Amino acid sequence: MFSEISELKSIREQKSRISERERELSAPILHDVELIKTIWTWFREIQDERDCPSRSGGTQQRKMFIFIILFLYSPSVLAGGRIPNGLRESIAMAIDWKDRTFISHNIESVVFLYQNYKDFRSDIDYLYIEIESRLRGQGLIK
Numbered sequence: 001m002f003s004e005i006s007e008l009k010s011i012r013e014q015k016s017r018i019s020e021r022e023r024e025l026s027a028p029i030l031h032d033v034e035l036i037k038t039i040w041t042w043f044r045e046i047q048d049e050r051d052c053p054s055r056s057g058g059t060q061q062r063k064m065f066i067f068i069i070l071f072l073y074s075p076s077v078l079a080g081g082r083i084p085n086g087l088r089e090s091i092a093m094a095i096d097w098k099d100r101t102f103i104s105h106n107i108e109s110v111v112f113l114y115q116n117y118k119d120f121r122s123d124i125d126y127l128y129i130e131i132e133s134r135l136r137g138q139g140l141i142k
Contacts, residue, residue: 026076029141033087036069036094039131043068046130064124066091066103067110068131078111 043065069091070077077083083104092100113120135141 028073030072033090036091040095042131042134046127063106063110066106067124068128
């Protein structure tokens with residue numbers, strides 16, 4: 001009968017560990033949305049270096065960029081969380097996109113593409129590593 005107390009204590013400890021891990025995984029890498037424009041420039045440069053200049057503004061590339069920005073600024077969005085107020089607008093303004101709804105309407109699809117398409121995933125991984133390297137080089141992340 002009183003064994004339920006031990007079980008309850010165990011459940012609370014597990015919930016605490018899970019909540020702490022969720023906070024760690026959800027923590028943004030970047031906070032300054034002014035960097036989005038710079039990251040967009042780097043993104044396009046990296047694409048151009050990879051012999052993809054004609055695709056650097058295409059729909060797939062925009063989806064890749066959205067994925068990377070969301071991972072940097074609000075990784076929980078990629079796991080079904082809410083996009084923070086103002087982030088969608090900051091992304092659209094920084095890269096001069098008129099259709100701001102493109103961002104929120106494509107969150108699920110970019111996650112799906114990343115999880116299910118090896119080429120899409122490897123492109124994002126490559127682009128992210130290059131962008132992360134530039135951010136480190138500028139002293140913007142550790």
